[in-house]
Structures are given as C-alpha cells and as structure tokens.
Amino acid sequence: MATAAQPRRLRADAARNRRLLLDTAATAFAEQGIEVSIAEIAQRAGVGKGTVFRHFPTKEDLIAAIVGDQLDYLSDAGDALLESADPTAALIEFMTLGVDLQARDRSVCQIAIGVVHNDPEIKAAADRLGRTATALTERAREHGGIRDDVTGQDVLLLLRGAYQAAAPLAHVAPELGRRYLAVIVAGLRPATSPLPGPIPGPSLSIDTMRTEVEDGDSRNA
Amino acid sequence: MATAAQPRRLRADAARNRRLLLDTAATAFAEQGIEVSIAEIAQRAGVGKGTVFRHFPTKEDLIAAIVGDQLDYLSDAGDALLESADPTAALIEFMTLGVDLQARDRSVCQIAIGVVHNDPEIKAAADRLGRTATALTERAREHGGIRDDVTGQDVLLLLRGAYQAAAPLAHVAPELGRRYLAVIVAGLRPATSPLPGPIPGPSLSIDTMRTEVEDGDSRNA
C-alpha cells in the first residue's frame, strides 16, 4: 500500500478509476512488458486516454506506482522472514522471492534502472525495502552465514543481477535464476579476501545516491 | 569483423556509407543508449533517413551489427587469454573485460536480452563468443580453479548479471561491477553442493536455444 502524498480524498469515481487503471496496467505490463501502449491500457480499463494521464502525469509514474506496490510486497515478505529461526536461510529465501518476483513480472525488472528513479512513491518503497534487506543481512551476518563486508544494498542489487543473468534464457529455462542465485549465495559465504571497490551503505537508498549526484550528467564515460 | 552473408560487393559510396553509419551509430548508442532516433543518426552521418534503412532494414538490425562487432572484440580478447599461463586468472580477466565492456557501451547491455535475437550476424558472433568462453572455462576447470558444473554459457550469463546488478548505481559507483563480479567469481570456486536446475550446454548458443522453442509463446508465466 504505497499511498503517499496524495491531495487527500479522491472523488468516488476517480478513486475507482485509479485502482482500475493500476490493476489493468499491472496485468498488462506483467504479460507484455512495459511497451504496452497507454491507449491499450485505457481501452482495456474502459476509460479515455486522458484519464490515465490525469492520474499518472507520465507513463513512468504509472509504472512507478505499480513497481512500488511490488516492492512493498517483497518488503512484507522480508519483514515476515525476520521472525525466522535460521537467519541465513531467511536471507536466502528473501533473495529467492525477489528473483521469482522479477521472473513473474516483467515490469519489476526495470526497478531502479534509471527509468523510474525520481518518483517519491518508489523512493519510499525502495527505502523501506532497503531497511528490510539490511535487517535480514545483518541478522545473517551476526549468525555467521555471510561475509561481513556485504550490505543490504548489495543483497538487493545482487538479487537483481541473479535474475538479469538468467533473463536471456528465461523463456527456455525459467529455473536458471535460481541457479545463478545459488552461485551468488555461495559467493556471499564468509571468506578471507575482501571485495574490491566501495561498499554501498546500508542506510543509503538507491534513489538518494542518484539524486545526490545531480541527474542528467555523466553522459560521457 | 562480422561481415557475413552480404550480397557480395557494395558500390563504393554504399560501402563508405555503411561504415560511416556503423561508426556514427556506435558512438551515438554508447553515449545516449539505444533510444537515439534513426533520424539523428542519419543527420550526424550526413545521409538521408532512407539510407539507414536501406543498409539496415530495421533499427534492430543496426544495433545487431554493432553489438556483433563488440562481441567479436570480446572474443578476440578471450582467444588471446587462452595462451595465458594461469587459466583461472585468465577466466577472471575475461569476465572483467566483459563487465567493463558493458559499462563502456550502453548498447551491449541489451545483448541477448530478447531485442536482438534472430539476427544471423549476432548469432555467429554469439556462437564464437560461446566457444571462446567454453574453452576458457574448461581450462580453468581442469586447472581446478572453478567448480565442475559450470559451463561457458554460465560464465557469459553471469558476466552479464554482474554488470546488471551494478547498473542501477553505475553513475554513482562505476567500480561496483567489479565488486559483484568478485562475489560471483567467489561463488564459482570449487564447492561441495551442486548448483540447482538445468545446466546451459556449452555448445548451445543463446539464439539456438531460443528459436528451438518457437518465438512469441510463453506470454503467460
């Protein structure tokens, strides 16, 4: 339920349309990916195109709202896993859920990949997911299940990597995501040599880090 | 140099235009990603839009040609590394080159992700890269550097995963790809428990696997 800073109370029909659009778009995106046209979504929902843009000023905003919901789903699952007896198994289960979620819904794959960054709803959902991942990661670390230079952000990003590695063959071998998650999990086990480069901070959300740098630069790498 | 089944000999100006377009598009894609318009590429190259489509019937074909070249570059580097004294270090170096290549060129990131599948040029380049990766992987395995249930295809896909994991923060922390590659490499070390799921065959290219299944199905997962 990522219902953040809304202008307080929508008219009855407006609220209904918003939900309707969210649901219609979610299934459409899951089926065909984000390239479905707004026109088609509007038609499937039985409203005019203009209505879509009244609720979501841009297509990105619509995607953001849906992805935000999905992130919340993963946060819920992660929070529940915090009660689990085996912290390491809980972290692995969390990552597995994340990989499967991406496989199920094509639109989630774009999470945080530049398309959907500056939206406040997504930002809030991503922050919450970051906190959950950090908690799970710290428990697993204290339990001795994973190396001590790995953060919750690492876990979230690697969970994305596991799915993205498998993505090209997703149609042929849907279980491949699990395979690569297993490789990654094995790589997270306690080890001697430290990982190279900077460590993504546990408190720093993806969006925060990005906006800090000012958007739209660095086109020339 | 992926110059495959072309209608034998282009007219002088045509050959020149083709190269010009390839170069112009390559830099444009690397700078701004694949979303640059054909119109802009045509203009930057100083030709009409129609000319672009005469050489590359579709935008995908243009991308395919460029990505194919890039894959060849990685194959060349990999083949050179086959002479290296330390097979395990060679494999790691190969993967590092692959991650860096993706970071350098935004268009390569889409490799084999469904956009660019059925193109024969890409298919040939991907096959070759697959063979190179397989050779490097087998040498490292015989050397005892990696677990024995990992194929060259695994290596290629994981190399993609490493970059994709880091991609959301690529602007802020360009070295993050190396970090996640290190995690993955650690996970590839010889181990007791086998990886779950099917093993991507060393001889089977990504494209081959895909066309075997017949495209356009499996929309409902």
Place this chain on the structure above:
DNA sequence: ACCTGAACACCGTTCAAGT
C-alpha cells in the same frame, strides 16, 4: 473535480521519384 477525445510532436518504417 473529473472525464473525454481531438490535436500535437515525435518516432520507426515505406516508397515513389530522383541520380
């Protein structure tokens, strides 16, 4: 307040007319 569809700018692609 909210909905709607015509209108706009832009994109990939086609093709008749040129050389």
Place this chain on the structure above:
DNA sequence: ACCTGAACACCGTTCAAGT
C-alpha cells in the same frame, strides 16, 4: 544500384470542451 525526403502509422502527452 543506391540515395532521398515526403508520407504513413503509431506512440506519449496536452488541453479545450464537456459533465
């Protein structure tokens, strides 16, 4: 044989006119 730009279909987005 190859090049060109006008023309087409489609897309995201805007907005004046309706309720």
